[in-house]
Amino acid sequence: MLPSPTEIEYFLEISKTLNLSRASERLGITQPTLSMSVKRLEQNIGTKLLIRSKSGVQLTKFGQRFVGSAQNMLQEWEKLRAIALSEKNEVQGQYVIGSHPSVALYSLAHFLPQLLHDYPKLHIELAHDISRHITEKVISHKIDFGIVINPIAHPDLVIIKLASDQVTFWTTKKNRNPHTLICDQNLLQTQDLSKKIRNHDDWNFERIVHCSDLQVITDLVGHGCGVGIIPTRVAKKGKNLVVYGEDPPVFEDVVTLIYRYDAHDSLAAKTIIESIKKVFV
Known part of the structure; x- marks a missing residue:
């Protein structure tokens, strides 16, 4: 089991102070909570990180080595969080829109040029196949949005009627x-x-x-x-x-827009959905 970012953060604070009481105060948590976090981290890694004594704590040999790796892991985690927050709050990222070639001819040109012009950080890939195959690929996470004809209802799909x-x-x-x-x-x-x-x-x-x-x-x-x-x-x-x-x-x-209900809560996804819907208003 991978350590959580919180466990890594707590361990790094201990490595700075070498004192559980002082580290818990700086983190704003109780000492028992901090001790339990370290214990879980040691169990996940499979070896001891700290040597406890009356005067405080010391890092084990592996604990000393783990400090550098833990700092890198936390930095990577913060980068991922920043990317996630950015994609959730900005219109950017990569998305795949699928449709039958015939459907593409009477739909894509009515929203894609403006969408790409307005959002330069948005990257779109187009996939073309029969509607049944597009639907299957949306369900299996291979395509983000499908403009399809007569899709069959599926528990993982949002299906929005666009036109007849x-x-x-x-x-x-x-x-x-x-x-x-x-x-x-x-x-x-x-x-x-x-x-x-x-x-x-x-x-x-x-x-x-x-x-x-x-x-x-x-x-x-x-x-x-x-x-x-x-x-x-x-x-x-x-x-x-x-x-x-x-x-x-x-x-x-029935011409419809489909996408997975659990996959598109970012601002970019919502913008794409609204852009497609406006074509058929």
């Missing part, structure tokens, strides 16, 4: 392949919409082009390659896309 979105069918007025559907067949949204159109003749696509990148789907649809299943917020970043058909089926998405 609708996934539906998109095309262009110059679509040369109206019977071709372009989509990511692995997405829950695609699977749900495919079931909804299965028994409708007006929605009978002769072929399906599987594509795992929503930006590529958006670009292909914009160039007349077919009809795409795309989130509305992503489709609006494309060129000349329009909703396909009359009253097409939709899948309701």
Whole structure:
């Protein structure tokens, strides 16, 4: 078990005075409390630090050696405390923000430039993956904040709804392949919409082009390659896309901000959270 900073501080005071009574007075504690602290420190280290006598105390050979190490340990502890207090009260430090690349395109540019400009000591790393993987990495402390779609509730997560979105069918007025559907067949949204159109003749696509990148789907649809299943917020970043058909089926998405409830009480973390929330107000 590692010694506590308090135990080290008490020991160093004894090493200066070589008198338990005087050391306890200077520390503002009782002599029995000081003696118990030294005893715990000796037990943790596994050897004696003091030799007690009627005239006071003397340091053992190891006690003399330990003084220098204890001073270094206490200095390092004070440095760590200063860093912790600074990060808690100033907007600084390193944080990782994760999102799907498509979500990043309609969110990051609306808060990150100003955030980096206002806080030069703040360092941001971006991570991109599907929302499910981003959520897993937030839970496992690998990512600090996630802007994710439809996360599953977890006891360690704070989930804040930022906005709604609708996934539906998109095309262009110059679509040369109206019977071709372009989509990511692995997405829950695609699977749900495919079931909804299965028994409708007006929605009978002769072929399906599987594509795992929503930006590529958006670009292909914009160039007349077919009809795409795309989130509305992503489709609006494309060129000349329009909703396909009359009253097409939709899948309701929820855009959320997630982070661990136990990990972000610093001023920097609170500032990042508020900056992200303002994008979707």
